[in-house]
Amino acid sequence: MRTSRRARAGQYAALLAYLVFLAFPFLWLVSTAFKPPRELASLHPTWLPRDPTLDNFRQAFDEQPLLRAAANSLVAAVGAALIAVLIATPMAYVMARHRTRLAKAATGWVVVSQAFPFVLVIIPLFLVLKNLRLIDSVGGLVMVYVVWALPFALWMLVGYVRAVPAELEEAAAVDGAGRLRTLVSIIAPLLAPGIVATGLFAFISAWNEFFFALVLLKTPEKQTLPVVLTHFLGAEGVADLGPLAAAAFLATLPSLVVFALIQKRITGGMLAGAVKS
């Protein structure tokens, strides 16, 4: 198809505007993280730091227990991701291969759970976890994150399972392999890339999550990174911008790196899960 030169120029101008809109806040965050206090106080801030410094990072670690918070986040995110894929994969398999009422109900739950206002769930969760003595513990948070990651994990994995030809399983059944055997030695290896991508996505969701962590973790020693980051904000408007930016930048890096690895697979899987068979 031919596109006139003028239209092309318009397209490039629009694309450029999008690039600027998407990129500039992040560039500003990075630039602020490397600026010395004198430049941050200047009434004419510049796009790039004139004397880049690492002081903000050092100060950020001094002001808040970032390492401990990162460790808490890591435990919560890795735990949630592992458990979520471990229990979601067999269930997704059943949902993809069987048209039972259970599978239908599960699909319904996946859709409906997207519409829950968290506030309706968080109060009972708070009470339930309190009775189980799992309030204010990273273990309790992991349980919540697992359930919270399940709808998306099931959605993705159902799509991946459907992509595996059922004939493979039938052949295995003819050869006398049991259900579990088929699942473990035939389906799981074929699903492995999808399972890894789903797990990493669950990791990012849990690493980034804020609301549940805010409500469920009260002891400062147990709080996760997003909650600790908000402590930098302090009282109205008196945030120490440099360390704040430095800590925020560091907290984002794991998510960005992991997401860059799985982006293609996630976008593919989201749509695969949506395809009706």
Place this chain on the structure above:
Amino acid sequence: MTLATAGKRSGRPAPGTRGPGRPVDRGAWFLVLPALIPILVLSVGPLLYGIALAFTDAQSGRTEPTQWIGTLNFQDLLYDTLFWDSFRIGLLWAVGVTVPQFLLALGLALLLNEELRLRWLARALAIIPWAMPEVVVGIMWRLVYNPDAGILNETIRDLGLGDGRDWLSGLATALPAVIVVGIWAGMPQTTVVLLAGLQNTPRELHEAAAMDGAGAWRRFRTVTWPALKPVALAVTALNFIWNFNSFALVYVLTSGGPGGRTRLPMLFAYEEAFRYGQFGYAAAMGCVMVAVISVILALQLVGRLRGDGDA
């Protein structure tokens, strides 16, 4: 094919297909239970419990037992002007974010569907808002909006458009300012979904329409949009729900201020529950939010069923 597989394919097993089919079903339960139990205990259960709480006077840290109070919470809610203010702000926010988000995402998706250079850069940059923790998105935009050290006011000063302002604490600018952040944060996801939808539209039809002399707008309306519509409706509905339920972004940006101008219903209910300990009342708010969302979802579903008969 064995009887077992034949049975499971056709849904409920026919009366005559027992025998070899039974162990398979027990196996299915064994595969489902590890996920089903947490779902029931930590999702379905709490949801029902939450709805029940809305009809009680539950409060945090109270010693006397909780009592059923019927619809008293809802009656109170009806006259709670603060809540309805917050609800109105929530709807403004949800529509104000969802609609521009969709239009901007559609524009970007159409651009990325063309053979342009720098497409890779746009795709790479789109990762940033998508993968970032919401708390960091909020912090980042606070730096942008900062009245003295922020880049927005500096740009305005450079362009000679005045001194700029304190965007997040101005009564008139706070809500638009947080809406811009909401749009930024959700745009990449929507773009990716729409782009995938675009790539499924039949290319031959496009070329045929171009041969017939249809302009870009006509081609979009007659070829692209009909193919894209189901995807567009689905993603818009989901975005609306997510935006209506959003919490962290605005909590970090303004905490609902100034003077409640950005107090989304989620922030309101959060404060009611965990600052004032009014669990029952906050649960009632949650129920109202679910009800509104359900109505919107139902309307959406009806629209979709009308759109494609085979759904």
